[in-house]
Amino acid sequence: MKPEKPVSEAGKTSESISPSEAESNQVTSQEVALNGAQVASLLEIVRQVALGQMPRETGVNMMQVAFAISKENAEKMMGKVGKGFEPKTIEEQSASK
Numbered sequence: 001m002k003p004e005k006p007v008s009e010a011g012k013t014s015e016s017i018s019p020s021e022a023e024s025n026q027v028t029s030q031e032v033a034l035n036g037a038q039v040a041s042l043l044e045i046v047r048q049v050a051l052g053q054m055p056r057e058t059g060v061n062m063m064q065v066a067f068a069i070s071k072e073n074a075e076k077m078m079g080k081v082g083k084g085f086e087p088k089t090i091e092e093q094s095a096s097k
Contacts, residue, residue, distance in 0.1 A: 038067060042077060049082040056082025
């Protein structure tokens with residue numbers, strides 16, 4: 001049995017698309033995943049917004065500019081933080097266990 005040829009999003013096999021088409025369809029690792037340091041930096045932005053040390057809008061803008069994240073994804077990552085969300089103190093967290 002002959003293996004199937006990979007098919008691109010446009011429905012063409014990888015053998016029938018030009019190199020420039022293939023290059024334009026490539027997804028960079030930056031678009032797919034962030035490294036550990038980037039994730040830690042994003043968490044720090046969220047933490048600062050949660051603690052009221054930075055306005056939510058500033059945090060979302062920083063995510064967009066510094067990490068090339070869409071506004072939609074930055075908003076998703078921020079969640080409810082800065083929209084009336086108040087983090088629990090360590091004492092409150094311990095008491096709820």
